[in-house]
Amino acid sequence: MAVAQPSPSTVSSRVKPLPPISKSLMTRRKGANQLMWALCILSTALAIIPLLLVLYYVTIQGVKVLNLDFFTQVQKPMGEAGGGMKHAIFGTMMMVGIASCIGLPIGILGGIFLSEFGNNRLAFYVRFAADVLNGIPSIVIGVFVYAVAVLPVSKATNGNVSFSAWAGGLALGIMMIPTIMRTTEEIVKLVPSSLREGALALGDTRWHSTFKIVLGAAKGGVITGILLAIARVSGETAPLLFTALGNNFFNSDPKQPTASLPVTIYTFATSADDGWNALAWGGAFVLVAMILVLSIAARYATQSKQ
């Protein structure tokens, strides 16, 4: 009885009892509810439809051209039917390989740095820089690599080496760095510190315990980041236009201009030859299939490790 209650005559007497629920209000409410749900479902469908249409169309048009020749030959001269895109597939694989050699070490080590030492000013700027780099249009990166890796090399070698797979790989590698760095950082941060402490308490050094134990525990997530970065980078056209240029013939020398799937698709699709147009569809299908497989593998990698 210690707390004073407000006297009944003040608040309660001013508040009138609530009116009974009217039928029309309820119907309106239920109607609005149904409408909103319908709009949500419709929007989801609209979001998925473009993806399904793209997959459907690319598959229908692309599968027509797929045969053994597609993977073992280059295109036939204009006017002849058949041929393939072996040079483009190989070129993409080669340049993604070069890009990985650049992007993986820098991305993973950078990600580990950010997660281990990430509380200071420098780390803040590094993260910010990575995010900005992520947002730079791919054509700008292409022009940059042209200015930095193609022109000087061309001058130095008197025009013998200019456009090359090295330059293409460099451009793609630069694009891979932010994705891998941020994914690695987030995943490594999730590893419980008790694991690291356990290793240090056994007399381990900091770097060894980080690489053996922490990275080992974060393996799944890091692999996911790598696969996603590869998927993104394999489909980029603009950075390759001024770096690897393109090639109508099979080339395995990284010092020479090299064909790649996206650029070759562009070249064939805009050409006047029907055979080449058909090959472009085939290339588009192979590219989409590759990215789909990588994305699914990335999901699988995370789940099976978890």
Add this chain to the structure above:
Amino acid sequence: MPASTQTEKSLAQEKIMADQKIASTEKMPATPPSSAPASQVMLNADADANVGGATKMKATNVNLHYGTKHALKAVNADFTERTITALIGPSGCGKSTFLRCLNRMNDLIESCKVEGDIVLDGENIYARGVDVVQLRQRVGMVFQKPNPFPMTIWDNIAYGPRLRGIKNKAMLNDIVEESLRSSALWEEVKDDLKKSALGLSGGQQQRLCIARALATKPEVLLMDEPCSALDPISTLKIEELMRELRSQYTIIIVTHNMQQAARCSDKTAFFLLGELVEVDSSAQMFTHPKDKRTEDYITGRFG
């Protein structure tokens, strides 16, 4: 004070039961102390036989600051070799913090500053130029929550010896077997050494962590509430383990469980609010504590 004698009696009884279990494997000393009352004769029996050995580690005037917080205040303690010392006290009193000073795990915390000397076999571990990596191979640690590495059981135990440079498969196999036998886990896992350590039960994981710590043949074993995350049966197994290990290692254990401290340890140190209030042989501490604060804690008036 009927309540306190009740607690003393129950603690004494537990100590008697525990000591009877190992009485068959250890010899009894010649004469019990004449000043001790009759019911405490078995209590003191093993403890006194060990308490008078050489000093393995000695902490002198240790002060620790977390930023501005003064977490440890002028702690002086010494740890005799081949004994079990229990650090008890209410939550937040600094016992885990002090334990982590003994193998310099507090170095991992940036805001942490340690003053004072901690000496291992006569050498100050906080001196300039001390190799922390070597120190941690001599002073091992087992944590509260089992933290097996996400590898096979074999790789977990072999981790420490491999750090020392041992590569020979046969030698590593021997070390793994010996460590698992020492921590009473060998019989349970000897056919599953290549299975993931994460598939073991909680009690088995903790024994695995103990085996992992023993594989580097440390001289001192620090245990930070090793049984608090375990069921009673696993706890019992680990307490038995500790008593067996005592003959080879110096063990310092932080525990919230006073009965455990009474059952297992030779010496007990009582911490309160960052101060080391009292250190004594366990038998003395739990029956005739010298400080009033100790008595209040032991009889359950707080904490």
